[in-house]
Amino acid sequence: MAIFNNSSNKGSANRKSNSTTTIITEGATFKGEISLQCDIYIDGCFEGTLESQNVVTVGKNGEIKGDIHAGHLVVQGIVEGTVDADRVEIKGTGRIRGTVVSSEMTIEEKGLFEGESRIKKETLELTAKPAVAEEIEV
Numbered sequence: 249m250a251i252f253n254n255s256s257n258k259g260s261a262n263r264k265s266n267s268t269t270t271i272i273t274e275g276a277t278f279k280g281e282i283s284l285q286c287d288i289y290i291d292g293c294f295e296g297t298l299e300s301q302n303v304v305t306v307g308k309n310g311e312i313k314g315d316i317h318a319g320h321l322v323v324q325g326i327v328e329g330t331v332d333a334d335r336v337e338i339k340g341t342g343r344i345r346g347t348v349v350s351s352e353m354t355i356e357e358k359g360l361f362e363g364e365s366r367i368k369k370e371t372l373e374l375t376a377k378p379a380v381a382e383e384i385e386v
Contacts, residue, residue, distance in 0.1 A: 274309045291325070304333075308341050323359075334368070 269287040272278065276292035284300040291307035297315045298304060304318040310325035321333040323342035331348045338344055338359035346363045351370070355361055 272310075274307075306342070332368075 269289055270284060272288070272290045272292045272294065274291045277294075278292070279295045281297045282288070282294070282299070284302070286300070287303040287305070288298070288300055289305045289307060290310040290312060292309070293311045295313045297317075298312065299317045301319045303320045303322065304316060305322040306312055306325040306327055308324045312325075312327045312329065314329045316327065316329065316331045316333065318331075318333040320335045320337075321327075321331060322337045322339065323344055324339045325342060327342075327344045327346070329346045331344065331346065331350070333348075334351050336344075336348055336350045336353040338353075338355040338361055340356045340358040342356075343360040344363065345361075347366070348361070348363065349366045349368055351368045353361075353365060
């Protein structure tokens, strides 16, 4: 069973777009592209490209093969491919195999990461700029 929730449905006009969550349950399999304005929780299998500026959670039974572009990625299951997210969390049951580009990445005990990790360009630019002293006339 899979549940899809779109914030443009009737009755949701008064809710914020990021207050809803789309759920792909265990046993569901999808291939293709998913682009969302809300959080998503995946406990099934997905192959393709996934985009959400909000939270993408891969549940303990979840598996993603492909590209993920997210504001925040939480991995409790398996991810294989390329991840581009501001924040990445690999939980104790989580595994990522591939390339991760992020500003922040945390790996809990027993969590696994195999691949390449790069710091987002914006983060590098912010930390690399020297402080500029202002001149004050006396």
